[in-house]
Amino acid sequence: MRPDATWRVVIVAGLAAAGTSAAQAQLVAGVADPKATNCALYDFATGEWTPLFGGFSVHGLAADDASRTLYISDGLQLRRWSFDNLDTGVPPAVVGAYSPTSRIYALAYDAEAAVLYGVRLTNEGIDRIDPATAALTRVMTYPNTEYDFTGLDWNPADGLLYATSDDMDPHGPGLFRIDLEAQTITKVAPYPVAVGVGGDVDGLAIGAVGAGPTRAYLVPDQPGEVGVLALPGGATLAPIANPWQVASSDGAACWSAGLAAGPARADLAVTIIDAPDPVVPPGGDVAYTVRVENLGPVAASGVTAQATVPAGTTFVSAGAPASHAAGVVSAALGAMAPGAVKTFAYTVRTAAAGSIVANASAAAASPPDPVASNSVASATTTVRQPVADLSVAVASTADCTVPAGGTLGYTATVTNAGPEAGTGVRLAWTLPEGATLLSTVPAATVAGGVATRTVGALAPGASASLAITVRTGTPGAYAAAAEATATVADPAPANNRVVRTVRTITPVPATAPARGRG
Secondary structure, three states, X not given: OOOOOOOOOOOOOOHHHOOHHHOOEEEEEXXXXXXXXXXXXXXXXXXXXXXXXXXXXXXXXXXXXXXXXXXXXXXXXXXXXXXXXXXXXXXXXXXXXXXXXXOEEEEEEEOOOOEEEEEEOOOOEEEEEOOOOOEEEEEEEOOOOOOOEEEEEEEOOOOEEEEEEOOOOOOOOEEEEEEOOOOEEEEEEEOOOOOOOOOOOOEEEEEOOOOOOOEEEEEOOOOOEEEEEEOOOOOEEEEEEOOOOOOOOOEEEEEOOOOOOOOOOEEEEEEEEEEOOOEOOOOOEEEEEEEEEEEEEOOEEEEEEXXXXXXXXXXXXXXXXEEEEOOEEEEEEEEEOOOOEEEEEEEEEOOOOEEEEEEEEEEOXXXXXXXXXHHEEEEEEEEOOOEEEEEEEEOOOOOEEEEOOOEEEEEEEEEEEEEOOEEEEEEEEEOOOOOEEEEEEOOOEEXXXXXXEEEEEEOOOOEEEEEEEEEOOOOEEEEEEEXXXXXXXXXXXXXXXXXXXXXXXXXXXXXXXXXXXX
């Protein structure tokens, strides 16, 4: 909205009493009403808006985190406010009137080039602003019949300016990307369909919360919601509530990662890794590695970490800087800068089959840890006896019929699907009743009508075979069975046995040739 209407804005009730020193805010928003506290910051941790200052119209906002400065345009003048003034009541100081005399209704700060930009209302275009004198230098002119840029911000992800335009024609309201070097303007996405956003956006902030994705926040000057778009594509995301209870004539927004970043915090993240898992057989060792990372944003001092020796195990050893006492392995990790990673390792010995759990945690003497949930971790390890999944296949896939006294051959193959080696593996053929064994390949032990090959150890993925040749007996139906056994447990014993039916029939005598007298 342009400043040709009269509106009033107030901060959400109760926020004036909130302590800004505890905020984690990056989104700053303001409105043109000079009679109220009209500039506030949003705390992404609590979802609350906290007032900053007021007493003059806010038409543009931009943040220089390097110099800890917030720039404000009141329309005709450039003002500046130090982050150090947070909670002090010190208002922004006037830098000076824009020269040449102009109305500036949006600001953006390019952190890479250290350049302050503004959108000029009259003779519409984008100007470079001298932050020390408020002098203007034109860098881009665009058709004011096509664009009405009221929000402006710089995107650190691609180094380009972005702007919001409320004009319906010819491009329609939405978010636009501005390339000053190429002198091009490209529409990114239309405004989200949200209360207070549909056709009137006066403030734009672009940034990422922590290590999250880059987003564009579209701030209206009236009650409702702040629209959120994902960048670079412009997909609509869930909105957030804005702080205005009544409408104003104009507004502004910017992104500032350094303003009201909250008290010094160090987010310690802990992981614990076990190897091997599973432990086979019981009595084997488990080696644990505990990893502690400082996710920041500030350094942590006096960091300590500890991990437990799981119940039912015995402590074996610990690597420096860790030591063991009374079932707990502790390590003094000292100071950790943001992004720093420190580790320690220890080993325990298992005793019985089952599950064992090791717990790890970390803490700093200072500063506080804002996320307690990732400061603890656990590792569950399975301890068990070895198992080998043996299966048997027979080359012949169907039952057969042969003449009594005929020969018959079968080949059985045992395969170990693991996960461990099979030990004491045997592959046996139970001969059809009444049959006579003629041969086996390889040689096998024969006893009680059963031919057995002693395979012994069979590695995971390995196979062994036993082929038999028999002479059938009297006519009838008889079973031939191949079966594999082992001294280790088999998790699926149903596939260890294959049975084939042998039907023997009375041979049909050959017809004698006819004889007669010649």
